[in-house]
Ligand SMILES: [Zn+2]
């Protein structure tokens with residue numbers, strides 16, 4: 389359990405609530421704090437929404453989760469141990485698709501070559517509508 393070591397090395401314990409939240413994110417990516425709360429509250433009534441937020445903030449600070457903003461007015465989270473990938477977010481149904489596109493890699497290298505920028509991390513989000521929503525409501 390990698391994240392347990394990260395917590396310990398920073399002086400934090402792997403509390404039950406931290407374990408529960410990480411486990412949810414192992415099962416499904418791109419969850420919002422509210423979605424995590426909805427999934428765990430049945431089994432863990434002791435876990436309030438504000439605890440979920442606080443725990444996610446801590447996990448984010450420690451680099452255990454990535455925080456993603458798809459322009460919905462709230463963040464979504466996924467474990468930072470996930471392989472590098474990019475997102476396409478549908479503004480109608482909210483689905484988040486992942487893609488690992490070599491063109492994006494090429495784009496990064498191109499920008500680095502032109503500007504001398506040194507990239508730590510890159511994540512690209514395409515904003516628009518998924519195939520189904522675009523088909524249902526062509527505009
Ligand atoms: Zn859609």
Ligand SMILES: [Zn+2]
Nearest residue numbers: 417466475486
């Ligand atoms: Zn993702």
